[in-house]
Amino acid sequence: MPKIKFIDHTDKEREIDVPEGWSVMEGAVKNLVPGIDADCGGACACATCHVYVDPAWAEKLPPKTDMEETMLDFAQDVESNSRLSCQIKVTQELDGLVVRTPKNQH
Amino acid sequence: MSEHIVIIGAGQAGAQAIASLRGEGFEGSITMVGEEPFLPYQRPPLSKAYLQGKLERERLFLKPETFYTDAKAELILNVAAAAIDREKKQIMLVDGREIPYDKLLLATGTRVRPIVVPNAHLKEIHYLRSIADVDTLRAVFQPGKRLAIVGGGYIGLEVAAVAVKHGLDVTVFEAMDRLMQRAVSPQVSAFYEEAHRAAGVKIHFNTTVEKFEGGDHLEGVTAAGQTWPADIALVGIGVLPNEEIARDAGLAVSNGIVVDNCTRTDDPSIFAAGDCTWHPGREDVFLRLESVQNAIDQAKHAALAMVGKPTCYAEVPWFWSDQYDLKLQIAGLGRPGDRHVLRGDPAARKFAVFHLRDGKIAAVEAVNAASEYLVGRKFIAEGKMVDAEKLADLSIPMKTMA
Numbered sequence: 001m002p003k004i005k006f007i008d009h010t011d012k013e014r015e016i017d018v019p020e021g022w023s024v025m026e027g028a029v030k031n032l033v034p035g036i037d038a039d040c041g042g043a044c045a046c047a048t049c050h051v052y053v054d055p056a057w058a059e060k061l062p063p064k065t066d067m068e069e070t071m072l073d074f075a076q077d078v079e080s081n082s083r084l085s086c087q088i089k090v091t092q093e094l095d096g097l098v099v100r101t102p103k104n105q106h
Numbered sequence: 107m108s109e110h111i112v113i114i115g116a117g118q119a120g121a122q123a124i125a126s127l128r129g130e131g132f133e134g135s136i137t138m139v140g141e142e143p144f145l146p147y148q149r150p151p152l153s154k155a156y157l158q159g160k161l162e163r164e165r166l167f168l169k170p171e172t173f174y175t176d177a178k179a180e181l182i183l184n185v186a187a188a189a190i191d192r193e194k195k196q197i198m199l200v201d202g203r204e205i206p207y208d209k210l211l212l213a214t215g216t217r218v219r220p221i222v223v224p225n226a227h228l229k230e231i232h233y234l235r236s237i238a239d240v241d242t243l244r245a246v247f248q249p250g251k252r253l254a255i256v257g258g259g260y261i262g263l264e265v266a267a268v269a270v271k272h273g274l275d276v277t278v279f280e281a282m283d284r285l286m287q288r289a290v291s292p293q294v295s296a297f298y299e300e301a302h303r304a305a306g307v308k309i310h311f312n313t314t315v316e317k318f319e320g321g322d323h324l325e326g327v328t329a330a331g332q333t334w335p336a337d338i339a340l341v342g343i344g345v346l347p348n349e350e351i352a353r354d355a356g357l358a359v360s361n362g363i364v365v366d367n368c369t370r371t372d373d374p375s376i377f378a379a380g381d382c383t384w385h386p387g388r389e390d391v392f393l394r395l396e397s398v399q400n401a402i403d404q405a406k407h408a409a410l411a412m413v414g415k416p417t418c419y420a421e422v423p424w425f426w427s428d429q430y431d432l433k434l435q436i437a438g439l440g441r442p443g444d445r446h447v448l449r450g451d452p453a454a455r456k457f458a459v460f461h462l463r464d465g466k467i468a469a470v471e472a473v474n475a476a477s478e479y480l481v482g483r484k485f486i487a488e489g490k491m492v493d494a495e496k497l498a499d500l501s502i503p504m505k506t507m508a
Binding site: 022026029030031032039040041043044045046047066067070071073074 | 148150151165167168169170172173176398399402424426428433435474476477480481484505
């Protein structure tokens with residue numbers, strides 16, 4: 001099962017097994033990673049699952065859809081490596097992915 | 107002695123209340139009582155990915171079990187609450203148990219509105235509210251089956267979209283003259299009507315179902331004096347608030363449990379949040395909202411009120427619906443008399459309708475148009491004056507208006 005490393009705003013690291021086909025957001029929520037609200041449950045409707053992807057991984061992720069791009073345009077503290085974690089589907093290729101979670105989503 | 111908070115209802119609002127209570131530093135004990143046998147779960151995917159079989163059940167749960175153990179919240183599931191004794195400050199469960207409380211949160215949600223016509227008991231007639239409902243429906247959701255959907259609202263249409271893609275023969279019976287009549291403007295209704303018809307869904311308007319036909323099994327649906335054959339029916343004609351437990355305890359109810367804008371009932375120990383509440387909206391007009399947003403935000407405010415930090419609830423309501431490849435996002439609440447401004451071209455499957463009232467945006471309905479939705483929602487919250495001409499002009503990006 002692919003392992004995803006979450007680093008929270010206090011630099012605490014958590015390495016979590018996330019089943020293929022799940023989203024990175026689901027991996028976080030089911031394992032109580034702090035900093036992700038995911039109010040809409042992954043429908044790309046709320047922009048409360050914003051994360052920062054480790055730059056080394058940015059290229060390897062599937063590209064953002066227009067919807068994700070636009071939702072991110074209006075999120076707080078957006079960086080070039082910002083993504084909505086509900087839109088990143090976990091695959092074997094993403095084994096070892098590193099993402100940082102913000103302090104909170106507002 | 108430490109305080110004990112009891113939550114009736116194990117849904118979105120109840121789960122959020124536990125998270126928020128602990129987030130606010132509440133150190134007393136928490137008990138949550140739920141009628142269904144499951145941990146609190148997301149309902150929106152039920153009529154979408156879960157019905158399609160694309161989402162396993164465990165992915166519906168809002169939080170893992172460890173969340174509740176870490177939060178030291180005791181869950182009593184698969185047992186309904188029967189009554190509240192406000193004098194003794196305790197609730198009674200249907201199995202006879204009594205649970206004392208210092209503060210009580212009612213997050214009882216809603217139940218489906220039953221259709222009251224002859225033969226409504228036939229087992230091929232389904233509703234969609236719970237995991238159990240969808241598990242039953244999915245078992246008979248087979249290509250070629252004739253599915254009659256009663257009600258052209260969110261539930262009916264989301265199911266129609268999944269069903270027609272799955273090869274069922276789908277007919278929608280709508281009592282009003284357009285789809286999602288309570289929720290969206292006529293332009294958006296017309297767009298969705300076209301999308302559903304193009305996908306192969308048959309739609310009958312101004313058609314109130316009068317009777318289901320059949321003896322042992324469903325054979326058809328009679329509406330407006332005509333009978334259409336059907337193998338399965340899905341009824342999606344709205345929901346009713348679970349307010350009886352409050353009413354029987356002498357609390358005020360009126361199409362929901364009456365609360366103020368801090369989620370307080372007229373009993374200082376009892377609060378309510380989510381779909382079950384009749385509450386003053388941000389415009390101080392009482393209303394009931396059936397949405398994830400309202401459940402989450404009201405539960406946050408209920409937690410604040412219960413720990414002695416009441417704050418006014420004034421969030422902009424928001425909703426979404428997924429049908430086919432169309433994402434409908436709505437913020438605010440439109441009203442008859444609002445001026446409608448169209449931005450974009452429905453034929454491009456990307457557009458928005460703004461509802462203007464007194465020069466401000468009162469609501470926005472956006473189809474595959476996240477910028478319009480997000481900027482609209484922001485402007486509603488800010489009460490910003492807008493120029494209708496500019497809003498309608500696609501050459502002016504939404505972002506530059508913000």
